[in-house]
Amino acid sequence: MKNKKIFFTLPHNNPSGGVKVVNEFVNLCREKGYESFLCLPSDEVKLATFLNNSAPVKSLYEMIKLSTSEDYIICCWQSKDEVHAVKKSKAKLKVLWQHGILIPNTNKDVGDLIYKEKIFNKYANVSHSCGIYIKNKYNLDKMHTINPFFEINRKEIIKENERNGFLILARRGSEYIPKIKNELKNLNQSLTILYEPYKNNHFINLLKIHKYFISIDNGLNYSLSWKEKLKGKKLNWIKHDKNYLGFPVPPLEAALTKTIVIGFAMGGGLEWMNSECLFLAKDNDINDLIQQIHKAIMTDKLTISSMQEEACRKAEFFNKENSWKQLINILEIKDNDK
Known part of the structure; x- marks a missing residue:
């Protein structure tokens, strides 16, 4: 089987909980043997220096050039740059993974057209409750949940x-x-x-x-x-x-x-x-x-x-293996696929 790539997109790589979560998912995909990158607008391509283990980055333009019909894209924001890149890419499965119910609506974003136009194959949210709300609001057929995961070294916790x-x-x-x-x-x-x-x-x-x-x-x-x-x-x-x-x-x-x-x-x-x-x-x-x-x-x-x-x-429910199972379920790939 051909090597599959899993691309994640964001409008920036600045400090925030959402950026931290996406970086960790890129690294998780790489741990599991997949080629994976965080893809950003050309003027935002930089590592997440606030993290100890920033994910590798590429531009959205590079994602378009690198993507094949074997690949996957998980878009994590509603920016025009990301949506344009998703449309241009050759990836076989395109997922919108929203973080909450808030929808950005500036001149750099597509607003709720993200749900009204058929841009993505599937939709997901970090939260089940938020996902159900969006599903009902925009009359979507199905909404998946991909929870964030957390790994904490507890050895240094004092008495x-x-x-x-x-x-x-x-x-x-x-x-x-x-x-x-x-x-x-x-x-x-x-x-x-x-x-x-x-x-x-x-x-x-x-x-x-x-x-x-x-x-x-x-x-x-x-x-x-x-x-x-x-x-x-x-x-x-x-x-x-x-x-x-x-x-x-x-x-x-x-x-x-x-x-x-x-x-x-x-x-x-x-x-x-x-x-x-x-x-x-x-x-x-x-x-x-x-x-x-x-x-x-x-x-x-x-x-x-x-x-x-x-x-x-x-x-402790929000761990790496549970999140990985949720991700591969929506991507419809087997755990041993590469």
């Missing part, structure tokens, strides 16, 4: 009684930080705020020494720092009646390090996030988030330990 303080990522939702910071100060609790740019490995190491992680990712409501990245231009989205993130990544990484999670599920996180395994606040409700912080501090050690174990158990 529970030596872990202290709260950790926050200053990305989306940064407008909540001043109120949280003031509240924790009043409670005589320490807070570490990790600002961009940062290495993902550094974030994981910080999780291992902190007792609590506060997830403040608020989906559609972008913080000032995010707007600054867009040079003051407001990014337009096709908004639905739900505010679903595809799959909040940092809370799950926190669960795997047995760091106590407090925060928002933002729809897609409900695949595993509930009140049995973390302190779940109402989406984008800062007052409820503050209440959950108080609740976490006051909860007894036995209950906390039980929640940590349950969160870790749920998070």
Whole structure:
């Protein structure tokens, strides 16, 4: 059998949970013996330097030239550049793998035409709940789920009684930080705020020494720092009646390090996030988030330990082999095909 290539596409390779996930899938395909690349617009071809193991990259133009009728393309965004390259490619199977229900709608994107035109053979989402919503919204025949996977080295996690303080990522939702910071100060609790740019490995190491992680990712409501990245231009989205993130990544990484999670599920996180395994606040409700912080501090050690174990158990479902099975199922290839 001819060697098959599996191409993934993105509009950029900058720090984000989605970019991290796609890089890991490219590397997974290569581990399994397939030639695989992350393909980007010509002016965005660069390695994901925030990761320890960035996937090999090529331009979308190179993807068009390299693709054959034996190959596969997984498009991970709705940019015009990517859609054009997908249309031009010779790949036999073209999959749109959306991360959530949010659809970009700028002059560089195709908007929801991505679902109205017959561009792709199949559709997938990182989240089952988000995928079902999109399937019903656009009357699609079928929606697959390809979950992200996570691998955490737990050897360096320090003893529970030596872990202290709260950790926050200053990305989306940064407008909540001043109120949280003031509240924790009043409670005589320490807070570490990790600002961009940062290495993902550094974030994981910080999780291992902190007792609590506060997830403040608020989906559609972008913080000032995010707007600054867009040079003051407001990014337009096709908004639905739900505010679903595809799959909040940092809370799950926190669960795997047995760091106590407090925060928002933002729809897609409900695949595993509930009140049995973390302190779940109402989406984008800062007052409820503050209440959950108080609740976490006051909860007894036995209950906390039980929640940590349950969160870790749920998070362990999102592993490499389960994600690989989901991927090869949608690509309709056997595990030993090359």
